[in-house]
Ligand SMILES: O=C(O)C1=C[C@@H](OP(=O)(O)O)[C@@H](O)[C@H](O)C1
């Protein structure tokens with residue numbers, strides 16, 4: 001958790017003078033966009049992504065694929081269909097250089113792709129990317145036949161020496177520090193000579209909805225995937241080798257990025273509508289309908305989207321967030337404003353996210369007068385009257401949006417480096433002030 005002096009600009013978080021009442025069009029899902037890019041790049045024919053998220057993480061993914069020879073055309077479709085990206089796959093090539101920034105999806109999903117390139121692919125990224133776990137992907141790829149130089153650290157920076165193909169087959173990994181290890185191997189699995197069989201051997205696997213998203217999206221492009229849910233062994237996923245189809249996919253809104261707007265309705269006793277909320281989705285953000293209802297709101301899913309209404313009261317929760325870890329900062333912010341204590345559990349792995357999120361939330365909420373303590377796997381939050389001050393973000397987009405939620409209810413909160421929201425939602429400050437009618 002280091003503060004970058006280049007990023008100390010302060011953004012006065014708007015204070016809500018009354019109940020919000022707004023419709024917020026939330027841009028596309030980061031997790032869907034980056035999976036769709038990888039799958040389209042590995043396909044045997046061109047494919048389309050409509051309404052892709054355009055943010056730091058997804059542009060890094062697109063640039064990395066371009067560096068390996070994939071063509072990605074960008075344009076705007078006819079009325080109402082928004083932007084599109086057309087992905088034209090090509091023989092993957094090296095030498096290439098990939099900047100992963102601090103994107104978990106880029107640093108984990110692309111090394112397996114790079115094993116298929118016919119040359120060296122060098123991976124580097126932000127200083128934080130050196131600290132985030134990658135050993136599961138590196139060790140698994142080596143076991144499946146890849147040559148990787150990583151200075152024996154099991155981390156970035158590293159070079160994958162693509163050999164034009166990978167043998168693949170069965171492999172065991174401990175993915176308890178990130179579900180993205182499993183997703184990464186499955187996404188490229190159809191292109192390995194023997195496919196891949198991933199067996200998770202460690203303690204609890206986090207973020208299961210994200211693994212389901214990987215499986216659903218693989219099946220949608222024609223891959224055959226056997227999973228624990230489809231009658232297979234627990235903790236084992238098997239992908240059969242085969243060609244992938246190019247598809248025409250419209251990306252769903254990012255439901256985790258809808259979180260701060262729903263939270264605004266909750267903490268101000270107002271109403272927020274999110275158009276195009278999917279009726280069926282693997283996105284973890286869909287759990288907000290249940291969690292924010294328990295915390296005092298109510299919601300209705302209509303043909304138009306999700307209508308979420310706050311009651312004026314905000315209650316604490318005791319909830320295991322292991323499946324939906326990326327929702328933790330926003331839930332912690334709401335919990336700090338509640339009328340009773342909260343316990344957030346199952347999220348020890350957040351210590352290795354964009355920043356150590358458990359330490360960062362504890363420090364920043366407490367510096368505004370809060371009473372938060374870290375547990376082995378989460379947070380205890382006892383609400384207290386808060387006061388203004390600087391909310392540091394540690395180059396973590398979800399810390400910035402968490403601070404903005406608190407700022408709605410507490411005067412004088414200033415968010416350091418709100419621009420860090422560009423990782424997944426560059427429009428955040430504008431959408432936020434637009435919601436408030438400013
Ligand atoms: O596969 C994905 O798109 C993601 C999986 C999760 O990662 P972890 O399992 O590392 O928490 C999640 O937190 C991240 O924001 C996105």
Ligand SMILES: C=C(OP(=O)(O)O)C(=O)O
Pocket residue numbers: 102103104105326353354398424
């Ligand atoms: C953990 C997150 O991102 P990443 O994809 O970089 O892991 C997140 O967006 O909350």
